[in-house]
Amino acid sequence: MLYSLAEENYLKAIFKLSEKKPDKVFTNDIASLLDMKAASVTDMLQKLSEKKLIRYVKYRGVSLTPSGKKVALSIIRKHRLWELFLTSKLGFSWDEVHDVAEQLEHIRSEKLVKHLDQFLGKPKFDPHGDPIPDENGNFQLQKVFPLSDAKNTQTITIAGVIDHQPLFLRYLDQCGLSLGKKIKVQGKTGYDKSMNISILHSGQKIFISHDVAKNILVIP
Amino acid sequence: MLYSLAEENYLKAIFKLSEKKPDKVFTNDIASLLDMKAASVTDMLQKLSEKKLIRYVKYRGVSLTPSGKKVALSIIRKHRLWELFLTSKLGFSWDEVHDVAEQLEHIRSEKLVKHLDQFLGKPKFDPHGDPIPDENGNFQLQKVFPLSDAKNTQTITIAGVIDHQPLFLRYLDQCGLSLGKKIKVQGKTGYDKSMNISILHSGQKIFISHDVAKNILVIP
DNA sequence: ATATTTTTTTAGGTTTGCCTAAATTTTAAT
DNA sequence: ATTAAAATTTAGGCAAACCTAAAAAAATAT
Secondary structure, three states, rough: OOHHHHHHHHHHHHHHHHHHHHOOOOOHHHHHHHHHHHHHHHHHHHHHHHHHOOOEEOOOOOOEEEHHHHHHOOOOOOHHHHHHHHHOOOOOOOOOOOOHHHHHOOOOHHHHHHHHHHHOOOOOOOOOOOOOOOOOOOEEEEOEEEEHOOOOOOOOEEEOOOOOOOHHHHHHHOOOOOOEEEEEEEEEEOOOOEEEEEEHHHHHHHEOOOHHHHHHEEEE | OOOHHHHHHHHHHHHHHHHHOOOOOHHHHHHHOOOOOHHHHHHHHHHHHHHHEEEEOOOOOEOHHHHHHHHHHHHHHHHHHHHHHHHOOOOOOOOHHHHHHHOOOOOHHHHHHHHHHHHHOOOOOOOOEEOOOOOOOOOOOOOOOOHHOOOOEEEEEEEEEOOOOHHHHHHHHHHHOOOOOOOEEEOOOOOOOOEEEEEEOOOOEEEEHHHHHOOEEEEE
């Protein structure tokens, strides 16, 4: 079963949307994520439905079938492996990898994926802290929570981000915040929920807004 | 200037054909190389001609313009870098890399190519001994000749292949013949031009047909 | 409960890149 | 120099994946 680039992108989009709202995914959500018109999405939904990759009821949204989910996960696996390759082997920074990985994820070669996985040491997480599905589509979920929910004086480790925009990631770089950094909450403002935190290794103290804290994922 | 996958493949095909016969390239040659119908080729030639990537005169064949050549060389550069990546980093053998590289060569990212090139140590030749063009499209031609032209008792080094078919490459592997191996011509048959050669390092003696010898490139 | 708004689908159109069949041009053979 | 053969182009079609505009269905507001 080989699927077109467009089909793969739709399946990936549906998967990502159903991660947030686990119920049904709607035409407009897909259209805005893929930056296309709703009418085009309807076209494709009908096609994917015929191929049994999604369950589709007119006007009622869609969900992935097991085979649709399998395709989506294999694309996501490839995307995240390539992102890690780009950062760990080629020296890309985490804000530069997305667009290239978006292309590389569609390269068709089981052997390539297997060997790339081995070359990278069968990694479990990508440069943004997102889990990399294994060849069967299984992945580890870390028990992360947003930094904004951390208690005062709590010590935690940065484990991921919610927002993946280059602008946000570069801002974190500037602040000295990156994956794996241990930080301690030094104070939270009641009014605007902004926080003072310190980076344990460097001792650096920084101030971050609630908006930023909400987009940083941490583990205890 | 971004070109479609199809356009890139046509330009590469025209480049490859004009390497053999440096004059004009004809519609049917392109069609058979790309496994398409002549009518389809004509369509595309007209499009490429409008974009000034080729010089095209109806019924008279085509040749690449400087900008067409530049595109072709950048695709070939990427193809060969990826082939080397696959063999040297991921453990592919030289008969397995072509199809994957055929996909990877279309990934668009100057940064990726630059970093891949560096990662591989700015290599000059791919796993088949073919030269890798640099960022400006320049490449070193080795002064190779077919093994079939080697004189009796001559000692030479394997530097490339003409035929790139997996079947041929796997046959060479079986014979213990690979890039960089030094060999000595031990005898040539007058009748069918087959040869006896020995591999210097291992001392192994093997017999190869003229057909095979013609497709192995060597340097003194 | 009906009217309005929003969402989704349908209908019909476009471009890209391929195809077949027929027409044309060039090349080769007598 | 014709004629036959081969190569190429033209004309018309098709599928994929998008689009706009209009119609239909569902959700929301009064």
